[in-house]
Amino acid sequence: MKVVITIIGRDRVGIVAMVSAALAANSVNILDINQNIVNGFFNMVMIADMSGAAINLKELQQLLKDKGQAMGLEIKVQHEDIFKAMHRI
Amino acid sequence: MPMLSVQDILETNRMIAENRLDVRTITLGISLRDCGHPDIKVFCRNIYDKITRTAEKLVQTGEDIEAEYGIPIINKRISVTPIAIVAESCRTDSFVPVAEAMDAAAKTVGVNFIGGFSALVEKGYTQGDRILIRSIPAALATTERVCSSVNLASTKAGINMDGVRELGGVIKATAELTRDRDAIGCAKLVVFANVPEDNPFMAGAFHGVGEPETAVNVGVSGPGVVKRALEEARGADFGTVAETIKRTAFKITRVGQLVAQEASRRLNAPFGIIDLSLAPTPAVGDSVAHILEEMGLESCGAPGTTAALALLNDAVKKGGIMASSYVGGLSGAFIPVSEDAGMIAAVERGSLSLEKLEAMTCVCSVGLDMIAVPGDTSAATIAAIIADEAAIGMVNNKTTAVRIIPVPGKKVGDRVEFGGLLGHSPILPVSRFKADDFIARGGRIPAPVRSMTN
Numbered sequence: 001m002k003v004v005i006t007i008i009g010r011d012r013v014g015i016v017a018m019v020s021a022a023l024a025a026n027s028v029n030i031l032d033i034n035q036n037i038v039n040g041f042f043n044m045v046m047i048a049d050m051s052g053a054a055i056n057l058k059e060l061q062q063l064l065k066d067k068g069q070a071m072g073l074e075i076k077v078q079h080e081d082i083f084k085a086m087h088r089i
Numbered sequence: 090m091p092m093l094s095v096q097d098i099l100e101t102n103r104m105i106a107e108n109r110l111d112v113r114t115i116t117l118g119i120s121l122r123d124c125g126h127p128d129i130k131v132f133c134r135n136i137y138d139k140i141t142r143t144a145e146k147l148v149q150t151g152e153d154i155e156a157e158y159g160i161p162i163i164n165k166r167i168s169v170t171p172i173a174i175v176a177e178s179c180r181t182d183s184f185v186p187v188a189e190a191m192d193a194a195a196k197t198v199g200v201n202f203i204g205g206f207s208a209l210v211e212k213g214y215t216q217g218d219r220i221l222i223r224s225i226p227a228a229l230a231t232t233e234r235v236c237s238s239v240n241l242a243s244t245k246a247g248i249n250m251d252g253v254r255e256l257g258g259v260i261k262a263t264a265e266l267t268r269d270r271d272a273i274g275c276a277k278l279v280v281f282a283n284v285p286e287d288n289p290f291m292a293g294a295f296h297g298v299g300e301p302e303t304a305v306n307v308g309v310s311g312p313g314v315v316k317r318a319l320e321e322a323r324g325a326d327f328g329t330v331a332e333t334i335k336r337t338a339f340k341i342t343r344v345g346q347l348v349a350q351e352a353s354r355r356l357n358a359p360f361g362i363i364d365l366s367l368a369p370t371p372a373v374g375d376s377v378a379h380i381l382e383e384m385g386l387e388s389c390g391a392p393g394t395t396a397a398l399a400l401l402n403d404a405v406k407k408g409g410i411m412a413s414s415y416v417g418g419l420s421g422a423f424i425p426v427s428e429d430a431g432m433i434a435a436v437e438r439g440s441l442s443l444e445k446l447e448a449m450t451c452v453c454s455v456g457l458d459m460i461a462v463p464g465d466t467s468a469a470t471i472a473a474i475i476a477d478e479a480a481i482g483m484v485n486n487k488t489t490a491v492r493i494i495p496v497p498g499k500k501v502g503d504r505v506e507f508g509g510l511l512g513h514s515p516i517l518p519v520s521r522f523k524a525d526d527f528i529a530r531g532g533r534i535p536a537p538v539r540s541m542t543n
Contacts, residue, residue, distance in 0.1 A: 006099075074229060076102070076159055082159065082160055083101050087097040087340075
């Protein structure tokens, strides 16, 4: 299963490091990263593969939500099918 | 398949976060045809057991899908076989205990509404229909989550004017029995012409007799998303407006289709239909009236409103139909007054009247919906309003409905507060001219020539 991770918040040092460390620690493989800063706001969209993951989607959502909150970020993890359903025929 | 683009991902999440895109309801249809019993106590236990067993995982499944995909699923609901049919063999003169069993089952499984306290009487009554219709006021007054509907007309059968007259009185009696709560009972009662048997939306949902044992029916929504898309097309011609709505409706419906398939798989119940409706809520940014105004009307109800609504309704269907494998239910834009911030504002401004709403129902889904009228509106006048709507449905081969609330003690200029998704509304004026002798006639208005299609 592939998931889409979106991260929004005020830019600071260590956001990418925090998210990728959390994913690596739980064997979630990053497939694609797209990141930019607009007016001091950090935006990142990641696509990751959970087929070999050590945790399930719910656990990953909670983990990144907690870690994000600690850094003032909003992190969402969603099954990629909602985006595919809407944008691919 | 190519990787998803960042633009696509952000667009979807913007629709959800800023424009209130959601799945309005997952409604699990459950047949109660195997529950019949002469002893009403046994019958009530049978339906309670069947509903709670079949829908045990409904709410949890909805919440799981919501979390995994990040799409809000506002309501999880249940529809059942019309009670007038399945309770008919009970030896009783009241079906109120059946409504209480449905209410208890709804509370046990955690759904906010259960529909199907219903009768289909377009051509006449059976004994069970009579008992059910007589039981409606008390049933809606003593239960919290039960919804009731009666089909009074169809293109094939004509209009049952005895039923129309009786329902005028039933609506008044329901208002009276729930007068301490602004006649909330009437918000849970819809009368129909050409009722669909797979509608997932309340208060009119029931599980039709031609339906399978169970079915997952999903209602999509997203007026805010359509409004936002049209903001990008200001000043463009109507071809562009229609195309913009179609594209948006397609995207909204694809999400509904995904949710329906997942719910069907996880609940082990066949996928029934997607209802391609634009269902507003009282929240800001979730209004059908504001879409019509975005097309260039000063206020909903102004001249041009019917044409704008016709375009909207048609474009929603054209966009949605290719996005879903099975389409059904009501499928069209809803115009419930108290549930739509723009409609409420339009009534307050004086641009939207009962008569204009009636015209609008000729070109969109459903009919006069969530209309609060003065408490002294007579049963005959309410019946005559129902007859007019039924005639529109019958002649135009479409569904029409009336959900009207004569609020005891309230008059034009007053307001009424139903709370939650049912919203609030000013009291709308009703014509002071009477139709008492017309309604007193009774009998059946014959089916129109256009019903003879064979």
